[in-house]
Amino acid sequence: MTLQLYGFWRSNAAFRVRVALSLKELAFEEIDVDILSGRQFDAAYAQVNAEHAVPTLVHGGHRLSQSLAIIEYLDEFQPEPALLPSAPRERAYARSLALVSSADAHPLTVPRVRKYLGEAFSADGAAIERWCRHWVAEGLAAYERLLDQRPAAPFALGQDVTIADICIAGQVALADVYGMDRAVFPAVDALASRCFALPAFTDAHPFQQSGYKAANER
Ligand SMILES: N[C@@H](CCC(=O)N[C@@H](CS)C(=O)NCC(=O)O)C(=O)O
Known part of the structure; x- marks a missing residue:
């Protein structure tokens, strides 16, 4: 299929x-x-x-x-x-990490939000960018605190890559798109480096997508 x-x-x-x-x-x-x-x-x-x-x-x-x-x-x-652990508590923890980016931080930066900030509040490009950078950083800061409480070993849930790593790496990819310094969040940065050493992550990064390359060749 x-x-x-x-x-x-x-x-x-x-x-x-x-x-x-x-x-x-x-x-x-x-x-x-x-x-x-x-x-x-x-x-x-x-x-x-x-x-x-x-x-x-x-x-x-x-x-x-x-x-x-x-x-x-x-x-x-x-x-x-498997991208979700089988043990119920680990499964819940993997989902909770995934939701920090996918439910809480990333939705504040999507095009419909950026557009509405301009239309309803007359936010200009610089203000909208500041808004996005703030929420990208807030997401990374939350991950940094969570990884301080339970360090990655070597991935967020342990030996295997899970949905949690995918979402943490995604939040880092957002920071890359905004040209932000990953090093401010060392535990997140170290985990993301492990993820982006894998082709599945590297190939999916916005910078590797043909659309990004086309947009930057214009
Ligand atoms: N929670 C949804 C988010 C979907 C979403 O907002 N996607 C963005 C791109 S990352 C989009 O298509 N935005 C269109 C818009 O904001 O107008 C998911 O995880 O799939």
Whole structure:
């Protein structure tokens, strides 16, 4: 059965799914939805994703949205390597780490929020960038405190990469997009370096995506 991923080079939520697909060695076709140009609102894409957001994964004609729901689906469909631990407390901890970025920090920086800051509060480009950098840093600071409480060994849950590492690395990739200094968060930086030593993470990083390269060649 074929897998198609509606995504975008800069999309942090699509990054998470790209990493999971790659760790599970599942081949997929990526279809670009340029969320910076508003293509998520096109009528054709609204049929695919009623939330007007990426990612959407299509598997055998069935559509799935929300990156964490997609990754949990992939974990059930292709259990190896497992991206969620099996022990209930570890599983809950992995999910709680994943949600720091995916539910709390990253949503404050997405295009619809940036656009509304401009429209409703007359925030200019510099103010919007300051807003985003603040929430990216807040997410990283929360991860730094969590990793101080329970150090990565070598990944957040132990020997195996989990959904937690995918989301922490995603938050770091956001910082990279904003040109922020990772070294301010040493425990997060060390964990991210371990993640980005793996091709599944490196290849999914926005800087490795053809859209990023095209945007920077213009
Ligand atoms: N919680 C969702 C987030 C989806 C989301 O907001 N995606 C962003 C890109 S990372 C998007 O498509 N934004 C479109 C917009 O803000 O207009 C997930 O994890 O999949």
